[in-house]
Amino acid sequence: MIGRTVIITGASSGVGKALAERVASKKAKLIMFCRDGKKAEAAREEIIRVSHNEDIHIVVGDLSSMKSVRTAAEEIKKKFPEIRLLVNNAGASYTRKIITEEGLEKTFAGNYIGHYMLTLLLLDLMAESEPARIINVASQAHMKIDFENLNGEKRYKMFDAYRYSKAANILFTLNLAERMKSTQVTVNAVHPGVVKTAVYRDIGGFQNLAIKMMWLFFITPEKSADMIMPMLISDSFRNISGKYFVKGKAAIPKPGTDNETDREKLRRLSEKLTGLKL
Ligand SMILES: NC(=O)c1ccc[n+]([C@@H]2O[C@H](COP(=O)([O-])OP(=O)(O)OC[C@H]3O[C@@H](n4cnc5c(N)ncnc54)[C@H](OP(=O)(O)O)[C@@H]3O)[C@@H](O)[C@H]2O)c1
Structure with a gap:
């Protein structure tokens, strides 16, 4: 991994930051793709202190803005001649x-x-830099996408929106792995575990209470990162693609989530929205 370019999105906190520390400790060239430049800079300084690696770069971009993602991707392509690992x-x-x-x-x-x-x-x-790996961080909370409610057209529920997005991460993994099968670019998805991070910060009401009660049983971001790291560096993952991992083992997505119809619907929708063909 020494000197290899690795991008981690959301590397300023939680699982992403713990992964970033591990990747930096392996002396890789790390790109932290973050939406908050100040927060990213503070995290970068901490990662340098822990890893003694200064080859760490911040690209500021908001993944919820297609315009911002285009600008950030241009910046990455201009500045970095190869990408070996992309952790979404x-x-x-x-x-x-x-x-x-x-x-x-x-x-x-x-x-x-x-x-x-x-x-x-x-x-x-990435294809020019092969072998390369793409890892999509999904969640066991994923559920079958209601394509008629993707924008909260029928009703908006925070959990439903989150769960659709995580199912989309898995279906995208399967679709992209299919496209890349004749290359040395692998694509896999992972559930990071139930982790003590800021992802739960906005949850209110009864669910907030439930989370507070369960907090003791959640794993640390460090433990989650240790579980994910083999997917980034281990030789045993070299030829594995199109899989969804839970606790280090290939798992089957929830019933109804992963079917040809939904995969095709998501592919068409993503292409239409972004203008980028899969
Ligand atoms: N924690 C869990 O139990 C759990 C369980 C299953 C799956 N996951 C998944 O694990 C991944 C990591 O989450 P985490 O638990 O480590 O939470 P976290 O500590 O809140 O980290 C999430 C990171 O993503 C960044 N981010 C969010 N939206 C973004 C956007 N639109 N553009 C750019 N960056 C954005 C956040 O930036 P800010 O700091 O600016 O908000 C933060 O750096 C997520 O995909 C989450 O869904 C977590």
Whole structure:
């Protein structure tokens, strides 16, 4: 991994930051793709202190904005001649429905569409850098997408929006792995575990109480990162693609989530929204 270029989205906190520390400690060239420049700079300084690696670069971009993702991808392509690893980790959920300037529900836009775009915009560079790996951080909370409610058209529920976006991460993994099967670019998805991070910060009411009660049983971001790291560096993952991993083992997505019809629907929708063909 020494000197190899690795991009981690959402590397300023939680699982992404813990992964970033591990990747930096392996002396890789790290790109932290973050939406908050100040927060990213503070995290960068801490990662340098822990890893003694100064080859760490920040690219500021908001994954919920297609315009911002395009600009950030251009910046990456200009500055970096290769990309060996892309970890699409960033994720968030929102208590109320927010529609982005480009007309998308913000959870779907930031957790999925932004990563779809970033990946496709960098795919040629990754293929030139092969062998390369793409890891999409999904969640066991994923559920079958209601395509008629993706923008909260029928009703907006924070959890539903989050769960659709995580199912999209998995379906995208399967679709992209299929496309890349004759290359040495692998694509896999992972559930990071139930982790003590800021992802739960906006949850209110009864669910907040439930989370507080369960908090002791959640794992640390460090433990989660240790579980994910083999997917980034281990030789045993070299030829594995199109899989979804839970606790280090290949798992089957929830019933109803992963079917040809939904995969095709998501592919068409993503292409239509972004103008980028899978
Ligand atoms: N924690 C869990 O139990 C759990 C369970 C299953 C799956 N996951 C998934 O694990 C991944 C990491 O989350 P985490 O738990 O580590 O939470 P976290 O500490 O909140 O980290 C999420 C990171 O993503 C960034 N981010 C969110 N939306 C973004 C956007 N639109 N553009 C750019 N960056 C954005 C956040 O930036 P800010 O700091 O600016 O908000 C933050 O750096 C997420 O995909 C999450 O869905 C987490």
